[in-house]
Amino acid sequence: xxxxxxxxxxxxxxxxxxxxxxxxxxxxxxxxxxxxxxxxxxxxxxxxxxxxxxxxxxxxxxxxxxxxxxxxxxxxxxxxxxxxxxxxxxxxxxxxx
Amino acid sequence: xxxxxxxxxxxxxxxxxxxxxxxxxxxxxxxxxxxxxxxxxxxxxxxxxxxxxxxxxxxxxxxxxxxxxxxxxxxxxxxxxxxxxxxxxxxxxxxxxxxxxxxxxxxxxxxxxxxxxxxxxxxxxxxxxxxxxxxxxxxxxxxxxxxxxxxxxxxxxxxxxxxxxxxxxxxxxxxxxxxxxxxxxxxxxxxxxxxxxxxxxxxxxxxxxxxxxxxxxxxxxxxxxxxxxxxxxxxxxxxxxxxxxxxxxxxxxxxxxxxxxxxxxxxxxxxxxxxxxxxxxxxxxxxxxxxxxxxxxxxxxxxxxxxxxxxxxxxxxxxxxxxxxxxxxxxxxxxxxxxxxxxxxxxxxxxxxxxxxxxxxxxxxxxxxxxxxxxxxxxxxxxxxxxxxxxxxxxxxxxxxxxxxxxxxxxxxxxxxxxxxxxxx
Numbered sequence: 004x005x006x007x008x009x010x011x012x013x014x015x016x017x018x019x020x021x022x023x024x025x026x027x028x029x030x031x032x033x034x035x036x037x038x039x040x041x042x043x044x045x046x047x048x049x050x051x052x053x054x055x056x057x058x059x060x061x062x063x064x065x066x067x068x069x070x071x072x073x074x075x076x077x078x079x080x081x082x083x084x085x086x087x088x089x090x091x092x093x094x095x096x097x098x099x100x
Numbered sequence: 101x102x103x104x105x106x107x108x109x110x111x112x113x114x115x116x117x118x119x120x121x122x123x124x125x126x127x128x129x130x131x132x133x134x135x136x137x138x139x140x141x142x143x144x145x146x147x148x149x150x151x152x153x154x155x156x157x158x159x160x161x162x163x164x165x166x167x168x169x170x171x172x173x174x175x176x177x178x179x180x181x182x183x184x185x186x187x188x189x190x191x192x193x194x195x196x197x198x199x200x201x202x203x204x205x206x207x208x209x210x211x212x213x214x215x216x217x218x219x220x221x222x223x224x225x226x227x228x229x230x231x232x233x234x235x236x237x238x239x240x241x242x243x244x245x246x247x248x249x250x251x252x253x254x255x256x257x258x259x260x261x262x263x264x265x266x267x268x269x270x271x272x273x274x275x276x277x278x279x280x281x282x283x284x285x286x287x288x289x290x291x292x293x294x295x296x297x298x299x300x301x302x303x304x305x306x307x308x309x310x311x312x313x314x315x316x317x318x319x320x321x322x323x324x325x326x327x328x329x330x331x332x333x334x335x336x337x338x339x340x341x342x343x344x345x346x347x348x349x350x351x352x353x354x355x356x357x358x359x360x361x362x363x364x365x366x367x368x369x370x371x372x373x374x375x376x377x378x379x380x381x382x383x384x385x386x387x388x389x390x391x392x393x394x395x396x397x398x399x400x401x402x403x404x405x406x407x408x409x410x411x412x413x414x415x416x417x418x419x420x421x422x423x424x425x426x427x428x429x430x431x432x433x434x435x436x437x438x439x440x441x442x443x444x445x446x447x448x449x450x451x452x453x454x455x456x457x458x459x460x461x462x463x464x465x466x467x468x469x470x471x472x473x474x475x476x477x478x479x480x481x482x483x484x485x486x487x488x489x490x491x492x493x494x495x496x497x498x499x500x501x502x503x504x505x506x507x508x509x510x511x512x513x514x515x516x517x518x519x520x521x522x523x524x525x
Contacts, residue, residue, distance in 0.1 A: 009353045009357070012349070015349065015370065016373070018370050018373050022134070043343075046345045046347050047281070047342045047347075049281065049283050049349065049375035050375070051347070069376070071376055071377050072260065072261040072377050073281055073375070075274065076274050076275070076276045076279060077276055077342040088132055088226050089226075090226065091226045091242075091243050091244070092223070092224030094133075094139075095138075095139065096133065097137070097140065097141055097374050098202065098204050098372060099202045099326075099329070099371060099374065100138075100139075100140050100141030100142065100202065100204060100284075100376070
């Protein structure tokens with residue numbers, strides 16, 4: 004088993020169309036994340052949008068989000084994630100889903 | 101005057117809008133994406149027979165990639181693979197059984213049928229919340245300017261994350277325990293290469309379901325043939341994936357590197373990477389199907405059948421949507437959602453779920469996921485390895501050895517065999 008991805012993650016995400024909205028549809032309260040011991044969002048997010056910061060917080064980028072819901076479903080810190088759908092017509096556009 | 105607001109133009113919403121519009125109701129069908137299917141991804145196969153009565157000869161126009169004429173179930177360990185492979189020409193001719201398709205194509209096609217029947221499809225529009233009066237849903241708020249829409253009936257077909265069902269108190273905000281994450285790669289390959297590698301011709305296609313390829317995280321994998329691409333992916337328990345700290349795309353990479361799978365995907369190029377949650381709690385964890393003024397359908401209701409041998413969702417979405425659309429007029433007249441629930445109870449939608457209610461737990465159990473793949477593979481390897489000059493060991497001795505090597509006691513085998521008999525009877 005390789006244990007490694009066979010394609011650079013950026014290249015992987017380049018295959019997906021995103022119509023990026025101005026409004027961030029997911030907001031992370033990094034102060035809440037600092038007290039989180041699992042940070043499950045970091046590994047589980049299929050788009051790899053959550054990055055731990057050196058001070059124990061979370062850096063988040065909404066632009067290449069699949070809108071799948073994984074992050075808020077695995078998040079165990081109440082109030083850390085505010086999750087809505089992007090504004091109509093924006094966000095991910097799957098062609099071969 | 102709008103009679104019915106359907107939220108979500110996936111298969112459930114499109115089916116609901118189609119039947120309600122045919123019944124002469126004024127229907128608005130909301131879709132948050134730029135076109136139906138643009139937010140959707142699935143692991144597979146659309147079983148279209150549910151449409152036989154509704155769209156006669158649907159198979160002549162459905163945007164099919166390939167008709168599945170070959171269905172394989174493959175059990176994997178790191179170094180072994182055991183496949184049960186079935187094929188029939190019957191599935192390659194009308195009225196067919198299942199097809200592979202892309203959701204952007206299929207969902208758009210079905211929503212088009214609703215529009216032909218008179219439903220008003222409004223894309224690029226998010227239903228941001230419910231309008232509630234008393235204890236009754238009387239409409240939805242949208243992100244359009246002056247976007248409040250009111251109607252005597254709202255049909256929530258807004259998918260696995262259904263914020264409408266959550267707002268109505270029907271669905272808990274989080275429930276990772278009953279969700280799986282599906283990640284999928286669509287990989288380009290020339291059509292004739294796919295035909296050759298999978299032993300099919302013309303419109304024939306293959307559906308391969310995989311067990312034992314997810315590093316012990318409960319779930320499975322799949323390989324499907326499209327016309328000139330393969331869909332390869334895994335579906336894993338969200339709870340266990342999160343706990344494992346494994347990244348989902350690594351599981352696909354593992355799968356593609358497996359000695360049984362690698363020759364199929366060699367030289368293929370990534371065309372698109374997708375991800376979606378799937379409600380797999382089964383009958384015991386369905387969303388309540390209605391509240392005053394609102395019906396819940398499809399993934400929003402938890403109507404995905406993940407029962408090991410059967411992995412179906414789009415057909416259940418369509419089945420529940422058709423039932424909602426068919427009963428909409430009566431429900432508007434009486435204010436009581438009973439006809440919808442009764443229609444589901446009488447159809448395959450709830451019958452199949454009820455019958456297979458024990459399947460999710462058995463299929464995702466530790467032994468089925470982590471021990472039995474190795475056990476059966478070791479057993480078969482023992483059977484077919486010719487160890488001369490040693491004479492053949494008996495099958496029972498091989499079974500005992502394989503069970504022992506994989507940490508399974510014979511009484512577990514008996515217990516799980518009986519449990520399987522009960523679940524799948």
